Amino acid sequence: INEVGYVYYKVFEYELLIKEQHLDSYGHVNNAVYLELYEEARWDFITKEGYGYEKIHSTQKGPVVLEANVKFKREMKLRDKIVIKTLNQWIKGKVMGFSQHMINEQGKVCSEADFTVGFMDMKLRKLIEPTEEWLIACGMTK
Numbered sequence: 001i002n003e004v005g006y007v008y009y010k011v012f013e014y015e016l017l018i019k020e021q022h023l024d025s026y027g028h029v030n031n032a033v034y035l036e037l038y039e040e041a042r043w044d045f046i047t048k049e050g051y052g053y054e055k056i057h058s059t060q061k062g063p064v065v066l067e068a069n070v071k072f073k074r075e076m077k078l079r080d081k082i083v084i085k086t087l088n089q090w091i092k093g094k095v096m097g098f099s100q101h102m103i104n105e106q107g108k109v110c111s112e113a114d115f116t117v118g119f120m121d122m123k124l125r126k127l128i129e130p131t132e133e134w135l136i137a138c139g140m141t142k
Contacts, residue, residue, distance in 0.1 A: 008141030051137035
């Protein structure tokens, strides 16, 4: 339980295979692709939890990335199978922090990333307090 009474109860997992389009001229995953893969994993879990593209566009409320910090720890190469684990780490008012890890088949962490995400009202074009539906979709409950 954090300081404002939220309990984090879910780690989301997303499996994928590293493909040719992910690689750079060195034969490993391009640094910019890491952000795409992390985003793909976030879209996967929020969609499965009932807050995907349709919900965001029908309510005109959804997440926006405010900050990203990515660490590259091990190479990922063609046909590597990885799992991206995502956990909501904290929430303070209109923003929350997600931690994500890319883990290879040997159980080694290849990359770590921390994202600060705001909850935005697209009509007002500003951050708002997250809705209960959004919090539940992120793996939190009161």
